[in-house]
Amino acid sequence: MPESFLTIAALRDAATSLWRGDADAEAQAAARDRILTKPPGSLGRLERIAQWHARWRRGRPMVLERIDVIVFAGNHGVVAQGVSAWPSAVTAQMVENFRNGGAAINQLSRVAGATLRVVEVADLAPTQDFTAGPAMDEAGFLAAVNLGYASVSPEADLLCLGEMGIGNTTVASALSAGLFGGSGTDWAGRGAGIDDDGLARKARAIDAALSRHGDFTSDPLEAARRLGGYELAAIMGATLAARRHGVPVLLDGFVCTAAAAPLARLNSDGLDHALVSHRSAEAGHARLAAALGVEPLLDLGLRLGEASGAALAAPLVRAAIACHTGMATFDSAGVATNSDARAS
Numbered sequence: 172m173p174e175s176f177l178t179i180a181a182l183r184d185a186a187t188s189l190w191r192g193d194a195d196a197e198a199q200a201a202a203r204d205r206i207l208t209k210p211p212g213s214l215g216r217l218e219r220i221a222q223w224h225a226r227w228r229r230g231r232p233m234v235l236e237r238i239d240v241i242v243f244a245g246n247h248g249v250v251a252q253g254v255s256a257w258p259s260a261v262t263a264q265m266v267e268n269f270r271n272g273g274a275a276i277n278q279l280s281r282v283a284g285a286t287l288r289v290v291e292v293a294d295l296a297p298t299q300d301f302t303a304g305p306a307m308d309e310a311g312f313l314a315a316v317n318l319g320y321a322s323v324s325p326e327a328d329l330l331c332l333g334e335m336g337i338g339n340t341t342v343a344s345a346l347s348a349g350l351f352g353g354s355g356t357d358w359a360g361r362g363a364g365i366d367d368d369g370l371a372r373k374a375r376a377i378d379a380a381l382s383r384h385g386d387f388t389s390d391p392l393e394a395a396r397r398l399g400g401y402e403l404a405a406i407m408g409a410t411l412a413a414r415r416h417g418v419p420v421l422l423d424g425f426v427c428t429a430a431a432a433p434l435a436r437l438n439s440d441g442l443d444h445a446l447v448s449h450r451s452a453e454a455g456h457a458r459l460a461a462a463l464g465v466e467p468l469l470d471l472g473l474r475l476g477e478a479s480g481a482a483l484a485a486p487l488v489r490a491a492i493a494c495h496t497g498m499a500t501f502d503s504a505g506v507a508t509n510s511d512a513r514a515s
C-alpha cells in the first residue's frame with residue numbers, strides 16, 4: 172500500500188481492503204479474562220477494551236507506554252453563512268494557545284501521560300462554502316487525507332484524535348446527514364454556542380448543502396470531499412493509517428466521529444479499531460453514534476472538541492490493560508474458582 176494516495180481510486184482501494192485485526196489475540200485475551208481473580212465479566216466494559224486493544228495491536232505487547240494525541244485544525248468557508256458564534260480567526264488563535272500550553276487539551280494530555288501534537292491542515296486556508304460548491308477539490312481533499320495519514324506514528328500504543336475548526340459542527344452535521352440521511356434540523360446543534368437565529372441559519376445551510384450535493388453522497392468519499400473539511404479529511408486519513416499500523420484509536424466527539432464515519436460507510440468494520448471516547452453534548456452526536464451502532468465510553472456533558480474526550484478516556488484503556496496484564500489468575504493466587512469452572 173502506498174504511504175500517500177495520488178488518486179481517490181487509490182484511497183478507495185486502501186479503505187476497502189483493510190486488515191481485519193488479530194482474532195486469535197482477541198480470543199486469547201478473552202480466555203485470560205476468564206481466569207483472572209474476579210467473577211467472570213465483573214470488570215464490565217474494561218474487559219472488552221483490553222480484548223479490543225489486543226486485537227488491533229498487530230501482535231505487539233499489550234502496553235500503553237506511548238499515547239499520542241493529535242489535534243487537526245482547519246477552517247471552513249460555510250462560516251460566511253453565519254453558522255458559528257465565533258470568527259474563523261479563533262482557529263489560528265487556539266492553535267497558538269495549544270502550542271503555548273494554555274488549552275484544556277494541554278492539561279488533559281498531561282494528565283493522561285500523552286504527547287500532544289497540533290497539525291494545521293491546508294495552512295488553515297478555508298474550504299469553499301459548501302452551500303455554493305464542493306468544500307474541496309480532489310487535490311485538496313487528497314492532500315488533507317495524506318497529511319493526516321502521514322501524521323500517525325506506528326510507534327504509538329494508542330492514538331487520540333481531535334480537531335479545532337470554527338464552523339466545523341455545521342460541517343460534521345452536513346456530512347452526517349449526507350452519509351446517514353436526515354435534514355438540517357435533525358443534525359444541527361449549538362456547536363461552540365450559537366443562538367436560536369444562528370441555529371436556524373445552520374440548519375438552512377446544511378439543507379442547502381444537501382440539496383446541492385445530495386445526488387453524490389451515496390459515495391462516502393465524495394460525501395467527505397463535498398460536505399467535509401480539511402481537518403475532517405485529515406482525521407479520516409489518520410484513522411486509516413492507524414488501522415494499517417496496528418494503532419488502536421480513540422475518537423473525540425461529534426466532529427471527530429463524523430470525520431471518521433466515511434470509513435464505516437465504505438466497510439461495515441471500517442472503524443472497529445476505533446472507539447468513540449465520549450458522547451458529546453452536541454445534538455448530533457448521539458444520533459451519529461446510534462447510526463454507527465457504537466456506544467461511547469464516557470458521557471460527561473463535554474462539547475469542547477480538541478481531543479478532550481479522547482484524552483480523558485485514555486486512562487480507561489490504561490486501566491483495562493493494567494488489570495488484564497497485571498492481575499493474578501485463580502491458579503497463581505490460590506483462589507478457588509466458582510462452581511461452573513469446577514464442573515468443567
Ligand SMILES: O=C(O)c1ccc[n+]([C@@H]2O[C@H](COP(=O)([O-])O)[C@@H](O)[C@H]2O)c1
Nearest residue numbers: 255336338340362363424425426451476
Ligand atoms: O466535537 C464536538 O463534539 C464539538 C462540539 C461542540 C463544539 N466543538 C468545537 O467547537 C468548534 C466548532 O463549533 P462551531 O459552533 O464553530 O461549529 C470546533 O473548534 C470544535 O472543536 C466540538
Ligand SMILES: Cc1cc2nc[nH]c2cc1C
Nearest residue numbers: 257265335363475476477
Ligand atoms: C474558545 C474555543 C476553544 C475551542 N476548542 C475547541 N474548539 C473551540 C472553540 C472555541 C470558540
